[in-house]
Amino acid sequence: MRDVIVAANWKMHTTPADAGDLARTIAGRTREAGVIRVICPPYVCLAPVAEAVADDDPPVAVGAQNIHHELAGAYTGEIAAPMLAGLATWVILGHSERRRDAGESDALIGRKLGRAVDAGLRPILCVGEQLEEREGGRATDVVDEQLAGALDGHDAAALAAAGLVIAYEPVWAIGTGRNARGADAAAMADAIRSSLEGRGWGSRAADVPVLYGGSVTSANIDEFLTEPGIDGALVGGASLKPDEMAGIVARAGLTARARSAQR
Ligand code: PGA
Numbered sequence: 001m002r003d004v005i006v007a008a009n010w011k012m013h014t015t016p017a018d019a020g021d022l023a024r025t026i027a028g029r030t031r032e033a034g035v036i037r038v039i040c041p042p043y044v045c046l047a048p049v050a051e052a053v054a055d056d057d058p059p060v061a062v063g064a065q066n067i068h069h070e071l072a073g074a075y076t077g078e079i080a081a082p083m084l085a086g087l088a089t090w091v092i093l094g095h096s097e098r099r100r101d102a103g104e105s106d107a108l109i110g111r112k113l114g115r116a117v118d119a120g121l122r123p124i125l126c127v128g129e130q131l132e133e134r135e136g137g138r139a140t141d142v143v144d145e146q147l148a149g150a151l152d153g154h155d156a157a158a159l160a161a162a163g164l165v166i167a168y169e170p171v172w173a174i175g176t177g178r179n180a181r182g183a184d185a186a187a188m189a190d191a192i193r194s195s196l197e198g199r200g201w202g203s204r205a206a207d208v209p210v211l212y213g214g215s216v217t218s219a220n221i222d223e224f225l226t227e228p229g230i231d232g233a234l235v236g237g238a239s240l241k242p243d244e245m246a247g248i249v250a251r252a253g254l255t256a257r258a259r260s261a262q263r
Contacts, residue, residue: 001259008239041062062088066093128174172214218243
């Protein structure tokens, strides 16, 4: 049975002075058996967040929002995967805001993926189409190309063992208040697993968690989690609001309980 995951992407919000309190508040309001909670704050807030949630039960994982594709060197302003030891155990890769602002290509994201796995970080690989690509009927092809570009050349067994998670985040839904329809996200989750299956993953593809991301709120999370192919959410704006996170993770708890009852 696949993990149920709610990951909070705090993007460029919070400071070292306030991030710990926010993380503690969210952690205290989202304790749901069977739901993996991940908080991804800015780098400078990793330590206070890790400290704030260290004793939470069930555990709260801490993730970074990016890593560099090299291990060390003359890369001003960058952070390498091994530097996150003791601070983070997860990492978001290939977020559309980084594809847009930092020009990250699928190949570069693929290199980061290798670094994440080598450093023992659990990767959340983000994929998703632009609005004109969806309207042109090309959404599935675009996502398939993103997967091919980032994953080909990697050993499927190693990525599966690292717990690779795919986040389907249609670009037009991120931060816009315009979420995808649950049925469309579920169709994409199926397409993602088929794509993996065809690129050497075989039956392992069925075990890969697929999250939906893009304007997720406590009011619309149900639409996604009623879809059996969707295993949780990558939440941006709403992840900074404890009330919203409480609602989202409570709904994820229902899915986790239903799945464990089916076992
Ligand atoms: P949003 O962001 O929930 O604010 O749309 C999601 C994301 O970018 O991961």
